[in-house]
Amino acid sequence: MATTDEDPGAQLDTRLLDGxxxxxxGAGGGVGMGIALACADHGAAVVLAVRRTETGDPVxxxxxxxxxxxxxxxxxxxxxxxxxxxxxxxxDTFGTLDVMVHNALAPVGPPTGIEDVPDEIFHxxxxxxxxxxxxxxxxxxxxxxxxxxxxxxxxxxxxxEGSPYIPAYGxxxxxxxxxxxxxxxxxxxxGIRVNCIGPVAMTPAxxxxxxxxxxxxxxxxxxxxxxxxxxxxxxxxxxxxVFLASDLSRYMTGQTLIVDGGGFLAF
Amino acid sequence: xxxxxxxxxxxTGDTALAEGVAAGLRSLGARVVLLDAAYETEDDVRSAMExxxxxxxxxxxxxxxxWVEPALLDPHVFAEVSEETWAVxxxxxxxxxxxxxxxxxxxxxxxQGSLVFLVPTIGMAGGAHYAMLAAVAEGVRVLAKGCGRxxxxxxxxxxxxxxxxxxxxGPAAGAELTRNITLSTPAFGDEGDAAGDLAPLVxxxxxxxxxxxxxxxxxxxxxxxxxx
Numbered sequence: 001m002a003t004t005d006e007d008p009g010a011q012l013d014t015r016l017l018d019g020x021x022x023x024x025x026g027a028g029g030g031v032g033m034g035i036a037l038a039c040a041d042h043g044a045a046v047v048l049a050v051r052r053t054e055t056g057d058p059v060x061x062x063x064x065x066x067x068x069x070x071x072x073x074x075x076x077x078x079x080x081x082x083x084x085x086x087x088x089x090x091x092d093t094f095g096t097l098d099v100m101v102h103n104a105l106a107p108v109g110p111p112t113g114i115e116d117v118p119d120e121i122f123h124x125x126x127x128x129x130x131x132x133x134x135x136x137x138x139x140x141x142x143x144x145x146x147x148x149x150x151x152x153x154x155x156x157x158x159x160x161e162g163s164p165y166i167p168a169y170g171x172x173x174x175x176x177x178x179x180x181x182x183x184x185x186x187x188x189x190x191g192i193r194v195n196c197i198g199p200v201a202m203t204p205a206x207x208x209x210x211x212x213x214x215x216x217x218x219x220x221x222x223x224x225x226x227x228x229x230x231x232x233x234x235x236x237x238x239x240x241x242v243f244l245a246s247d248l249s250r251y252m253t254g255q256t257l258i259v260d261g262g263g264f265l266a267f
Numbered sequence: 268x269x270x271x272x273x274x275x276x277x278x279t280g281d282t283a284l285a286e287g288v289a290a291g292l293r294s295l296g297a298r299v300v301l302l303d304a305a306y307e308t309e310d311d312v313r314s315a316m317e318x319x320x321x322x323x324x325x326x327x328x329x330x331x332x333x334w335v336e337p338a339l340l341d342p343h344v345f346a347e348v349s350e351e352t353w354a355v356x357x358x359x360x361x362x363x364x365x366x367x368x369x370x371x372x373x374x375x376x377x378x379q380g381s382l383v384f385l386v387p388t389i390g391m392a393g394g395a396h397y398a399m400l401a402a403v404a405e406g407v408r409v410l411a412k413g414c415g416r417x418x419x420x421x422x423x424x425x426x427x428x429x430x431x432x433x434x435x436x437g438p439a440a441g442a443e444l445t446r447n448i449t450l451s452t453p454a455f456g457d458e459g460d461a462a463g464d465l466a467p468l469v470x471x472x473x474x475x476x477x478x479x480x481x482x483x484x485x486x487x488x489x490x491x492x493x494x495x
Contacts, residue, residue: 080350113417114365114368114369114372114413114414115369115372122362122365126358126362130357130358130361130402131350131353131354134348134350134353134357135350137345138345138346138348142346158409159405159409160409161412162409162410162411162412162413162415162416162482163413163416164413164416164417167410167413167414167416167417168413170409170412170413171361171365171406171407171413172361172406174406174409174410175357175361175402175403175406176402177405178391178393178398178401178402178403178404178405178406179398179401179402181391181392181393181394181401181405182345182393182394182395182397182398182401182402183345183398184393185393185394185447186344186345186396187345254393
């Protein structure tokens with residue numbers, strides 16, 4: 001967790017999400033946690049939907065320590081019952097749901113040729129990226145429609161340029177973008193905005209990669225990053241999610257914001 | 268890679284688009300087999316690919332994948348889509364594309380051939396009431412990039428041809444989807460014909476002259492969506 005001094009979002013006087021409720025999946029660590037903390041710092045009540053409450057409870061405690069409101073709830077994002085229960089808990093506890101952020105993803109596994117990707121890895125990614133995107137979107141829909149809300153899917157630059165190392169990851173992150181663009185068109189008349197974020201941040205998963213393959217993180221990844229550092233989940237990615245969740249982005253929908261220090265520059 | 272005359276091509280999908288492309292490839296001199304698969308398991312795809320290879324006398328130079336679950340071709344109000352429909356239509360179609368790439372790989376590496384995915388442009392542009400088809404299209408388009416990256420060193424190319432949604436959804440829905448993504452009419456006046464307009468481009472992607480092109484998306488919608 002970034003300290004308040006390091007967090008540019010927390011330095012803003014204006015609290016952009018006062019009165020809003022934000023649900024973040026996979027909020028027990030990494031990018032999800034960073035987004036949850038940033039949203040809470042901007043006044044949102046935050047529901048932390050986590051696979052294990054051991055990871056969500058400390059984040060909720062940190063939010064409350066900072067003076068915010070949070071609820072940690074166990075949620076398998078590929079389970080319809082769990083996702084609907086998390087949405088219901090948000091509404092029951094905080095009275096509304098304004099923003100759904102789907103961030104959770106099963107472990108992507110080691111770099112592998114497409115022919116050798118284990119079925120369980122592929123299907124876990126389909127479940128946590130695709131099934132969960134469907135469940136999060138449809139479960140949140142009536143509340144987002146009622147509130148002029150925002151759906152945010154965590155995608156990746158790999159969902160645009162493909163992945164040379166984990167091809168199934170590129171596939172599901174791209175499919176999420178296709179879904180987001182279409183829901184932006186379909187739900188725009190309902191006042192719902194749908195956008196994606198493609199982050200690169202120092203998450204536990206990237207830390208693991210750094211241990212195994214520093215050549216990748218300190219060499220390949222940093223070499224293509226003009227800002228020459230890997231992002232912080234709260235200080236670098238969180239504010240972008242706050243922007244997409246807030247009324248500042250009220251005329252933006254169907255977009256993917258790549259937040260990676262400039263590593264991937266698309267036309 | 269091979270010349271068009273006698274090139275051996277396996278085409279998936281039983282849509283008018285797939286059949287039209289197959290007919291067009293035949294008219295260009297290729298030997299074409301439409302894969303006969305149940306598409307329920309990866310073994311179905313493996314068996315069908317092996318049968319196609321046998322029917323083509325032991326060699327496949329090009330695989331063209333356009334199969335989708337039929338439910339994807341109908342409009343759906345997304346908020347009313349059941350979980351079962353989502354799983355069967357969207358996730359399973361992604362799964363079949365994944366299996367096709369995996370099962371095409373051995374034959375294409377042997378022939379240094381090419382894999383071509385056919386997708387509708389709404390994957391890139393978005394399509395109201397066709398969110399599942401669009402999600403599949405974009406997933407498949409980027410799968411092609413992953414394959415292109417991984418197989419280039421073995422002489423295999425993998426590209427995508429993105430076509431007007433009409434070829435998937437029919438003319439009325441296609442026209443509505445197109446109106447939502449462009450302010451103008453197609454530069455060429457219409458969305459094109461599978462055999463006469465799209466098949467030659469698919470063939471081009473298997474030509475020796477296209478050996479340095481991989482992981483690319485060729486938008487062949489008559490000059491309608493120009494977001495790339």
